[in-house]
Amino acid sequence: MTHSPPSSGQATDAAPATTTVPDGADRPAASLAPLGPVRSWLAVAAVGLGVFAFTTTEMVPIGLLPAMSRDLHVSEGTVGLSVTLYGAIAGLFAPVLTVATRRVDRRLLLLLVLVVFVAGNAFTALSSSYTVLMVSRLLTGFAHGVMWSIAASIAIRLVPPDRAVRATAVVFSGISIASVVGVPLGTFIGGLSGWRAAFWVIAGAGVAILAAAAFLLPTLAPRAVVRLAELPRLLRDGNLRIATLVTAAMVVGHFAAYTYVAPFLEQDAGIPSDWVSALLLLYGVAGVAGNFAGGAAAARALRATTLTCILLLAAAVIALVVNGRWHPGTVVLLLVWGIAYTALPVCLQTLVFASAPQAPEAATSLYICAFNISIALGALIGGWFVDTSGPSAVMFLGAGFSMLAALLMTRYRVARPDQP
Known part of the structure; x- marks a missing residue:
């Protein structure tokens, strides 16, 4: 059971799942995504894996800086810009790109973002120069900003309202798990087989996540359309x-x-x-x-x-x-x-x-x-x-x-x- 959102910008001291349902207020989650409970949580997990993959690719160059620096003939500090500018692009362009894609079905948008992710990491692995590396990283950074903007709002549409915060936790667990598993594993693969191999593995993981999302997620029509000026x-x-x-x-x-x-x-x-x-x-x-x-x-x-x-x-x-x-x-x-x-x-x-x-x-x-x-x-x-x-x-x-x-x-x- 849901209630109208609090007036005057107020919110109850509980998760929005018990007070309002974002992206479809006052409507049960089942009407937004008619999935069985197992498939619903598998779909949420697929979104969380997407967050895991994006966080891993954002941070993994930190552990590969010496190898990337030697191979591309630039300083480690210069290679480090591939992390700094990646984050800046993701942050600065998230509002613009989220508004620009406001009319796109959220399932389709997630799949497009994952396609860009796979392509960006493949181009990174193939980089023949520092310039190509930066172009591929910035391309992935644009997708990263959109992914972060839509991931949690997609997840809460896949489960009942009283499970919305738990779904948000599953999605954001991708960040923590990337720090514990993704980044160290990427660094290990880079040390074993070269830094390019690490990005090929990340791209391959992106393909698997893309396939899972395509199979598990239902159509999710966009809601609450907002223009940039707003x-x-x-x-x-x-x-x-x-x-x-x-x-x-x-x-x-x-x-x-x-x-x-x-x-x-x-x-x-x-x-x-x-x-x-x-x-x-x-x-x-x-x-x-x-x-x-x-x-x-x-x-x-x-x-x-x-x-x-x-x-x-x-x-x-x-x-x-x-x-x-x-x-x-x-x-x-x-x-x-x-x-x-x-x-x-x-x-x-x-x-x-x-x-x-x-x-x-x-x-x-x-x-x-x-x-x-x-x-x-x-x-x-x-x-x-x-x-x-x-x-x-x-x-x-x-x-x-x-x-x-x-x-x-x-x-x-x-x-x-x-x-x-």
């Missing part, structure tokens, strides 16, 4: 504006600190260098657990869960500095950081849905824009702090931005239970 109007909604600002502050803070966590662990926490990769792997494993735990908690109390995760992250980062060189404490606090942070994308995406149920994909495109730009901004600011003040200072910087996000989150308005 995007700024969405931000007039107080809750959506708060959700976007919380995202920006949170992501800047996290990436300012996490980008430079390795030097902090080695220099300030006294962790041996050969332990760092193992600790970061544990961080990723904890993140998978945090993703699903955050989704379950957000389904019951959205604002409270989001605020708790933000404060938990800030506390863990500060405590890492205060903890000094006590290694057991460092390990525990790093795991807490991983759980808290990876729960947040599910919470933040659900906040966006709850804030703009009439235009979930357009609102998500603004969220993705803020998210990706904030990644670059966080790494940039964090780099300046590391160079001028050291790794511990950047941890405090990250915690400071997290506290700002928590303060902003207190302004998110929750409707009273008796409100319509």
Whole structure:
């Protein structure tokens, strides 16, 4: 059973699945995608695998930089632009491309995005020069922005309304699993058979995901059509504006600190260098657990869960500095950081849905824009702090931005239970 969305930009402190159904408000999910329960969740898993594949291909060059640099005869920093510009393109063009494709059936759009993904990775593997590499990476980056904008809104149309947050968690688990499995595996394949082989494997995985999506997903007519000129109007909604600002502050803070966590662990926490990769792997494993735990908690109390995760992250980062060189404490606090942070994308995406149920994909495109730009901004600011003040200072910087996000989150308005 669904209810009308809260008035005056308010949202109940629960997942939108229990209050409104984005992309088809006040209609049961079964009417949008008449699938059996097993096929519905397999379809959601296929979308999650798409997110996994895109996240893997975005980040895998980090582990292949030396080999790519030697083969293409450019510096490692120059090759690193294939990651930085990829993310910038995905973020900046997500709103434009989401609006431009607003009338395309969402199943067809997902399949087209996956076709571009396969082609982009194949061209990357075939790159004969740095220029060809960058063209192929930017092509994939355009598709990445659209994928992020539509993935969660597709997933929640495939399941009953009371399972919407769980479906969102499954989709975003692709990010955590890519960090734990996809990127290390791609790096391993690159070391074993060359960096091009890693991109061929990713392209092959894209073909399999494309086939699964084509078989499992039903036709999904576009809903809540929004024009480009209307995007700024969405931000007039107080809750959506708060959700976007919380995202920006949170992501800047996290990436300012996490980008430079390795030097902090080695220099300030006294962790041996050969332990760092193992600790970061544990961080990723904890993140998978945090993703699903955050989704379950957000389904019951959205604002409270989001605020708790933000404060938990800030506390863990500060405590890492205060903890000094006590290694057991460092390990525990790093795991807490991983759980808290990876729960947040599910919470933040659900906040966006709850804030703009009439235009979930357009609102998500603004969220993705803020998210990706904030990644670059966080790494940039964090780099300046590391160079001028050291790794511990950047941890405090990250915690400071997290506290700002928590303060902003207190302004998110929750409707009273008796409100319509």
